[in-house]
Amino acid sequence: MVTVIFPGRLESLADIRDFVVQAAKRAGFDEKDVYAVELAVDEACTNIIEHAYGNQESGEIECTCDVREGEIVIVLRDHGKPFDPDKIPEPNFSVGLAELKPRGAGLFIMKKMMDEVKFTFDSKKGNTLRMVKRKKPEDYP
Amino acid sequence: MDISTTQYKRCDVVKMNGRVDSNTAPMLEEVLTSLTQNGRYKIVFDMTDVDFISSKGWWVLIETQKVCRRYNRGEVVLACIQDRIRDSLNLVGMGSYFKIFNDVTSAVASF
Numbered sequence: 001m002v003t004v005i006f007p008g009r010l011e012s013l014a015d016i017r018d019f020v021v022q023a024a025k026r027a028g029f030d031e032k033d034v035y036a037v038e039l040a041v042d043e044a045c046t047n048i049i050e051h052a053y054g055n056q057e058s059g060e061i062e063c064t065c066d067v068r069e070g071e072i073v074i075v076l077r078d079h080g081k082p083f084d085p086d087k088i089p090e091p092n093f094s095v096g097l098a099e100l101k102p103r104g105a106g107l108f109i110m111k112k113m114m115d116e117v118k119f120t121f122d123s124k125k126g127n128t129l130r131m132v133k134r135k136k137p138e139d140y141p
Numbered sequence: 142m143d144i145s146t147t148q149y150k151r152c153d154v155v156k157m158n159g160r161v162d163s164n165t166a167p168m169l170e171e172v173l174t175s176l177t178q179n180g181r182y183k184i185v186f187d188m189t190d191v192d193f194i195s196s197k198g199w200w201v202l203i204e205t206q207k208v209c210r211r212y213n214r215g216e217v218v219l220a221c222i223q224d225r226i227r228d229s230l231n232l233v234g235m236g237s238y239f240k241i242f243n244d245v246t247s248a249v250a251s252f
Binding site: 010011013014017031032035036038039042043046049050093094097098100102105106108109112113 | 160162163164193195196197199200203204206207210224225226228229232233234235237238
């Protein structure tokens, strides 16, 4: 298990992605699943920076990667505003282009890319987001 | 990260290298907005060297697509999109808003 703390600003996104990509590659995921993890973590961290911290560049993001048998568990912690996923409406990508509203895709993408996405809030510990990606049976050696 | 624009008779090709996230998407937005503000609505986005694109990048392309398709005056088409990016785009469901070409020549010829 490896944990790194990153400054909560958009310039950190590339470093955070590099960190989780290395962990996912070490875990033996294929290129497509590594990209899925990279995308989910980028969307999650963008939400933290822009919404939990309100783009103030003042907080931190603690990122933990835990490579286990057949899966990788990624935990992101922040001390920004509480996040309630139930208040985020799902985007509708079946509407015509003109009706498409540019918002709310981050959470939707995270759920599509990962096998588990779970948010918890604690007044002392802040927001915790736990995401799990599991290997498909054919990826096992 | 670099972005270049090549103007052809019938369209413009925008080529970018690197990763499009919330930090870098404003650069792409600036280039695309500059094109549409100059009346250039037929755009090929060459993704050969784009290794990553987050929802912020897709929203920039979708907003540009809205502007270009208005009055049927043009559109944004994608060329040389890497497989893993294409898979994620289709899984999320945003792929239907763009025509995708395997090479830049076919994309340019589509206009």
